[in-house]
Amino acid sequence: MRISNGYGPRPASGGFEAFSWYFIRVSGIALIFLVIIHLLVMHVTTDVACTTFQFVASRYANPLWRLFDWLLLTLALLHSMNGLRVIIDDYVPSLTWRVRIVSILGILTLAFFMLGTITIIAFQNVPASLLGPHCVQFR
Amino acid sequence: MYKGQSGMWAWLLHRVTGVGILLFLLIHIVDISLLGFGPAVYDDGIRLFDFWIARLLSLALIAAVLFHAFNGIRVMLIDFLSKGVHYQKIMFYIVLALAVVCFIPMAYFVIAPAVSNFFHLAAAK
Numbered sequence: 001m002r003i004s005n006g007y008g009p010r011p012a013s014g015g016f017e018a019f020s021w022y023f024i025r026v027s028g029i030a031l032i033f034l035v036i037i038h039l040l041v042m043h044v045t046t047d048v049a050c051t052t053f054q055f056v057a058s059r060y061a062n063p064l065w066r067l068f069d070w071l072l073l074t075l076a077l078l079h080s081m082n083g084l085r086v087i088i089d090d091y092v093p094s095l096t097w098r099v100r101i102v103s104i105l106g107i108l109t110l111a112f113f114m115l116g117t118i119t120i121i122a123f124q125n126v127p128a129s130l131l132g133p134h135c136v137q138f139r
Numbered sequence: 140m141y142k143g144q145s146g147m148w149a150w151l152l153h154r155v156t157g158v159g160i161l162l163f164l165l166i167h168i169v170d171i172s173l174l175g176f177g178p179a180v181y182d183d184g185i186r187l188f189d190f191w192i193a194r195l196l197s198l199a200l201i202a203a204v205l206f207h208a209f210n211g212i213r214v215m216l217i218d219f220l221s222k223g224v225h226y227q228k229i230m231f232y233i234v235l236a237l238a239v240v241c242f243i244p245m246a247y248f249v250i251a252p253a254v255s256n257f258f259h260l261a262a263a264k
Contacts, residue, residue, distance in 0.1 A: 010218070025218070028211045035204055043245065047252040048197065049189040053178035073168070080161040087154060112168050119172045129178040136182050137256065138189035 020082050027079040034072040050135040057125040066120050073116040081109045145231045153210050156203040163200050194253055201245050202238065209234040 011017040042051055059065040085102055092098050173184045187193055213230040217223040 025215055028208075028215070032208050032212070035208065039201060039204065039245065043197070043201070044248045048194075048249070049185065049252065051188075052185055053174070053181045056174060056181075076164055080157060080164060083154075083157050084161060087158070108165075112165060115172050116168045119168075119174055123174055126178055133182065136186045136189060138186055138191075 020085075024079055024082050027075045030071070031075050031079055034068065034075065037068075038072055047135065049137065052133065052136060053126075053129045054134060056123070057129055060120075060123050061125070066123075070117065070120050073120070074113065077109055077113055077116075081105055145228050149210055149213070149227075149231045149234070152206060153214070156207040156210075159203050160200065160207060189253070189256075191253060194249055197249050198242075198246055201249070202242050205238040205241050205245075206234065209237050 011021050042048060046055065084105060088098060088101050088105070092101060170184055170187075173181045188197070210231075213227070213234050216230065217227055
């Protein structure tokens with residue numbers, strides 16, 4: 001029986017569930033800053049239609065922006081996949097299916113993490129990009 | 140239908156916005172990976188963000204992010220402050236109010252360039 005000590009519920013069984021519980025909250029705090037800054041840079045200080053290759057190149061000339069984006073990628077993926085795991089635990093009663101679905105989730109996480117990391121690390125400016133448009137239009 | 144109280148709606152909205160943001164994130168990782176194919180391909184992809192449907196979806200995303208972030212702070216306050224749960228209802232209304240207040244200026248910045256382009260009011264930078 002779990003006796004309330006006035007604080008919120010946290011996993012009593014310790015181990016991975018407790019780590020996941022703390023991780024979601026701690027990564028959530030970091031993500032608040034990462035995501036808000038990301039939204040401000042992409043939508044407020046610049047129109048989104050002006051976030052062209054040139055724009056990315058000028059940001060990624062400074063490796064700290066690459067680090068920022070990579071942290072955003074990693075923490076967002078882990079935070080959201082963990083949240084999705086909690087949702088699946090809520091709605092899938094069968095252990096076998098939980099194992100299968102969460103395994104697929106893990107593989108997806110790895111795949112998207114690799115794709116994003118490679119994009120950020122391997123990005124190189126191309127001299128021809130300076131000739132391209134500064135902003136694009138849909139029509 | 141079971142009409143629950145504020146706590147249930149907060150929990151439900153938190154889940155729905157979370158899954159919504161995740162789905163966007165997965166698409167976003169793929170579209171940014173177009174960077175690997177050079178400026179011509181990438182800029183063509185960025186063109187899609189200027190489409191009015193994309194701008195409206197961006198608004199939905201910003202609203203989802205703001206609610207999920209502020210409600211997440213509310214969840215942590217409930218978890219880590221001993222009196223937190225007593226104020227959960229008030230905090231939920233504060234979360235909603237903050238989300239709306241922060242959404243309005245962001246919506247302006249997302250919609251304004253499209254409006255000015257449509258009416259050719261300002262020269263593109």
